[in-house]
Amino acid sequence: MLNFARWQTIGIIASVLIAILLALPNVLPKDMQDRLRPYGLRPVTLGLDLQGGINILLEIDRDDLRRRLGDQIAGDIRASLREAKIGYNGINRFDNGVRVRITKPEDIERANVELKKLIQPLDTGFFGAGTQASLFDIDLQDQQFTFTFNEAGVGAKIASAISQSIKIVEKRVNPDGVVEATIQQQGKERITIQLPGVQDSEEIKKRLNQTAKLTFQLLCESQATAEGQNPPPDCRALPLKEDPKQILWVQTSSRATVDGADLVDARPSFDQQNQPVVSFRFNTKGAERFAKLTRDNVGKPFAIILDDIVVSYPRINEAILGGSGQISGNFTSQEASDLAIVLRSGALPAKLTIVEERTVGPSLGSDSIKAGFNASIIGLVLVIAFMMVAYGVFGIFANLALLINLVMLLGVMSFFRIHADLAGHRRHSAHHGHGGRLQRHHIRAHARGMAQRPHGTEFHRDRLQVGLRHHFRFELHRLHRRRRALRCRFRPSARLRHRPCHRHPHHRLHRLYRDPLHRFDLGAPGQAQGGSALRAD
Amino acid sequence: MPYKPIRFIPDDTKIAFLSLSRFGFFVSGLLCLGSILLFVFVGLNVGVDFKGGTVITIRTQEVANIEELRGKIDALGFGGAEIQEFGSPNDVMIRLPAVEGGDQAQQDAMTKVRDVLGSGVEVRSVEVVGPKVSAELAEQGIVAVVTAILFIVLYIWFRFEWQFAVGAVLSLLHDVLITIGLFCVLRIEFNLQIIAAILTIVGYSLNDTVVVFDRIREFLRKYKTMPLADLIDFSINSVLPRTILTSVTTMLALIALYIFGGEVLRGFTFTMIWGVLIGTYSSIFIASPVLILLGTTREAQKAEAKAAAAARP
Numbered sequence: 001m002l003n004f005a006r007w008q009t010i011g012i013i014a015s016v017l018i019a020i021l022l023a024l025p026n027v028l029p030k031d032m033q034d035r036l037r038p039y040g041l042r043p044v045t046l047g048l049d050l051q052g053g054i055n056i057l058l059e060i061d062r063d064d065l066r067r068r069l070g071d072q073i074a075g076d077i078r079a080s081l082r083e084a085k086i087g088y089n090g091i092n093r094f095d096n097g098v099r100v101r102i103t104k105p106e107d108i109e110r111a112n113v114e115l116k117k118l119i120q121p122l123d124t125g126f127f128g129a130g131t132q133a134s135l136f137d138i139d140l141q142d143q144q145f146t147f148t149f150n151e152a153g154v155g156a157k158i159a160s161a162i163s164q165s166i167k168i169v170e171k172r173v174n175p176d177g178v179v180e181a182t183i184q185q186q187g188k189e190r191i192t193i194q195l196p197g198v199q200d201s202e203e204i205k206k207r208l209n210q211t212a213k214l215t216f217q218l219l220c221e222s223q224a225t226a227e228g229q230n231p232p233p234d235c236r237a238l239p240l241k242e243d244p245k246q247i248l249w250v251q252t253s254s255r256a257t258v259d260g261a262d263l264v265d266a267r268p269s270f271d272q273q274n275q276p277v278v279s280f281r282f283n284t285k286g287a288e289r290f291a292k293l294t295r296d297n298v299g300k301p302f303a304i305i306l307d308d309i310v311v312s313y314p315r316i317n318e319a320i321l322g323g324s325g326q327i328s329g330n331f332t333s334q335e336a337s338d339l340a341i342v343l344r345s346g347a348l349p350a351k352l353t354i355v356e357e358r359t360v361g362p363s364l365g366s367d368s369i370k371a372g373f374n375a376s377i378i379g380l381v382l383v384i385a386f387m388m389v390a391y392g393v394f395g396i397f398a399n400l401a402l403l404i405n406l407v408m409l410l411g412v413m414s415f416f417r418i419h420a421d422l423a424g425h426r427r428h429s430a431h432h433g434h435g436g437r438l439q440r441h442h443i444r445a446h447a448r449g450m451a452q453r454p455h456g457t458e459f460h461r462d463r464l465q466v467g468l469r470h471h472f473r474f475e476l477h478r479l480h481r482r483r484r485a486l487r488c489r490f491r492p493s494a495r496l497r498h499r500p501c502h503r504h505p506h507h508r509l510h511r512l513y514r515d516p517l518h519r520f521d522l523g524a525p526g527q528a529q530g531g532s533a534l535r536a537d
Numbered sequence: 538m539p540y541k542p543i544r545f546i547p548d549d550t551k552i553a554f555l556s557l558s559r560f561g562f563f564v565s566g567l568l569c570l571g572s573i574l575l576f577v578f579v580g581l582n583v584g585v586d587f588k589g590g591t592v593i594t595i596r597t598q599e600v601a602n603i604e605e606l607r608g609k610i611d612a613l614g615f616g617g618a619e620i621q622e623f624g625s626p627n628d629v630m631i632r633l634p635a636v637e638g639g640d641q642a643q644q645d646a647m648t649k650v651r652d653v654l655g656s657g658v659e660v661r662s663v664e665v666v667g668p669k670v671s672a673e674l675a676e677q678g679i680v681a682v683v684t685a686i687l688f689i690v691l692y693i694w695f696r697f698e699w700q701f702a703v704g705a706v707l708s709l710l711h712d713v714l715i716t717i718g719l720f721c722v723l724r725i726e727f728n729l730q731i732i733a734a735i736l737t738i739v740g741y742s743l744n745d746t747v748v749v750f751d752r753i754r755e756f757l758r759k760y761k762t763m764p765l766a767d768l769i770d771f772s773i774n775s776v777l778p779r780t781i782l783t784s785v786t787t788m789l790a791l792i793a794l795y796i797f798g799g800e801v802l803r804g805f806t807f808t809m810i811w812g813v814l815i816g817t818y819s820s821i822f823i824a825s826p827v828l829i830l831l832g833t834t835r836e837a838q839k840a841e842a843k844a845a846a847a848a849r850p
Binding site: 049057059201202205353354355356357358359360361363364367368370371372374375376378379380382383386387389390 | 543545594596639640641644647648659660661662663664665666667669670782785786789790791792793794796797798799801802
């Protein structure tokens with residue numbers, strides 16, 4: 001005979017009641033669910049196969065990364081030997097590194113010192129101490145230096161490239177922060193992306209396929225007159241976007257180049273002819289370089305190069321001192337807004353390849369829900385009936401236990417989702433009406449007079465910035481309250497326990513608040529109120 | 538008088554399972570051998586998860602014209618596209634084999650097929666698995682099944698004696714092999730779902746086996762003079778209602794899922810139904826008779842009892 005002490009009985013009943021409470025939101029109408037949400041009670045979050053959505057697995061292209069690192073070190077070698085005035089003949093790239101031959105034997109010593117400086121060690125360990133590996137090993141054999149990849153160094157580089165890529169990917173797939181996206185590292189060189197509720201994978205994939213390395217380079221003085229000619233030294237042959245057969249020679253010396261890494265903002269807009277273009281703005285360093293490049297080369301054409309394709313090559317009419325400009329190139333407006341998104345997110349350290357993709361349309365998902373629900377009910381009824389037939393009264397007890405088991409399962413699944421979801425809280429709040437409404441309210445409070453002025457001006461930016469800052473400060477307080485209420489009080493999951501309490505929402509908001517790109521994240525000026533952060537319903 | 542439950546299995550059931558098991562061994566042995574031969578010479582109908590490729594399911598507005606679709610897609614020149622009805626006459630599943638040229642080529646192929654289908658059809662799901670990932674998934678699938686079985690051996694060995702562990706593993710291998718053989722014959726797509734189902738079968742079959750083993754061990758202590766063969770028969774008969782009724786309830790739920798659960802889950806539920814049948818069979822006709830073949834003795838039991846007694850303060 002089973003004997004339960006009183007406290008055990010109370011405990012059992014209490015846990016059943018709690019489970020029922022936790023599972024309750026699943027059967028309530030929609031508006032009740034929304035009202036319970038702040039208390040941590042919510043229905044089960046459906047998986048991608050039920051809700052519909054996209055699941056993409058990306059892999060970093062090792063070869064591409066090595067090629068880039070090789071190109072980079074080759075450039076560095078050239079620059080440093082030139083600066084030290086050491087004669088060399090030819091820098092050769094080979095599969096596993098770079099070779100350079102020093103012309104005069106008496107320069108070897110100096111060259112050795114200079115070249116050693118190039119292979120700075122990278123941290124491979126977590127705390128910098130101990131294991132340090134440099135990216136290349138240098139080897140000297142009668143006047144020839146050979147740089148070969150050090151596998152440990154490349155591994156460290158891949159690890160950092162992945163974590164860098166994750167941030168960039170997040171900005172690209174979810175530029176407005178309205179989707180509940182999950183982007184995580186998987187294994188050593190992969191990234192998984194889960195986008196529930198998103199249907200069109202093509203658009204997302206287009207943004208991921210580009211590395212978006214943007215440079216501004218001067219065209220060479222002489223251009224090819226016939227096909228198949230070799231470019232002069234310090235020039236590269238690149239295809240033109242409109243007509244890939246047409247090849248342009250562009251200067252590769254660093255003095256003639258400004259890098260897209262110094263961009264702080266990029267927006268789709270329209271030029272005087274009402275053609276879609278992308279407007280961009282440099283940071284101080286980029287602006288200075290850009291100003292110098294344009295001042296010194298007025299009247300000459302320069303090429304705007306994206307991922308080794310010349311997008312366009314306008315003539316420099318006058319020095320561009322303000323650090324902002326436009327990229328034109330016969331874009332459609334979709335292309336322009338995609339380009340703005342990828343430029344804003346920054347260039348990927350290496351190409352990402354899609355190695356797996358699974359998309360479930362919403363109709364298949366809802367069919368699966370319907371079918372699964374029907375099948376479960378029918379199965380449950382059959383089992384319950386059979387138990388009663390086979391075991392009589394005991395069958396009733398067993399069925400009761402079965403039902404409670406189901407409720408508890410549902411309750412636990414619904415409840416644990418809270419913690420998994422906190423990660424997406426800001427996105428949620430922007431998504432689910434309330435936060436979005438507040439955000440709009442706060443921006444509007446600071447936005448008087450905006451409608452009378454043209455879009456994209458300083459005035460606009462300022463007002464929006466002030467409004468958003470107000471809103472974020474408000475959100476921060478709200479999150480603080482919530483966090484204290486929810487997160488620190490009970491954290492039953494072992495996985496979460498070792499994370500510091502204060503880390504998450506706070507941390508993220510601060511980053512948002514500081515990051516200038518997010519401050520302005522109000523969508524395209526061209527689309528009136530359609531700034532996506534404004535439209536957050 | 539309260540409601541009287543129906544007894545599906547009479548209390549005094551005495552089936553001579555061990556004498557039946559001679560026949561069972563023979564049939565199972567043949568089936569296993571056949572499965573291995575089928576696997577080697579015919580092979581599985583491996584899905585995109587394990588060999589790479591593209592699967593697109595679409596829904597057309599009118600009844601789908603499969604021949605026309607096939608013409609359109611074959612014109613793209615990828616070769617070997619499989620096009621079949623998927624659940625209803627309006628639903629079509631298109632399977633493209635892996636394309637030469639790696640992951641990017643795979644993506645391009647998928648885009649081309651989508652373009653050819655045009656806007657009249659609704660694309661309900663797309664799966665593209667590149668060559669590298671599929672090879673890894675296949676490897677991981679095999680590793681998963683093998684590790685599961687390996688740890689089960691260790692666990693049973695730890696809880697019972699080695700003869701029991703061998704019996705349990707033989708019955709698990711038997712289940713897995715014959716399931717794979719069945720897939721070779723029926724040409725059902727073998728994908729990640731099926732691996733999940735096989736792992737579940739392994740768990741289910743083991744559960745059944747352990748129940749029988751537990752009873753055997755209990756009776757070994759209780760009836761010290763009963764011959765081993767009789768004892769095993771007696772044990773199996775005494776857990777029979779439990780074994781059968783558990784299987785029946787599981788089956789009821791699975792059959793409901795198979796019929797009403799939609800096309801997506803069908804492969805999984807089919808495997809599970811088959812697994813429950815064969816798992817129940819193997820725990821009775823394979824696992825227990827193996828104990829006799831390997832000559833389980835009471836010596837080990839005694840030694841264990843002594844050790845336990847010594848350990849007690």
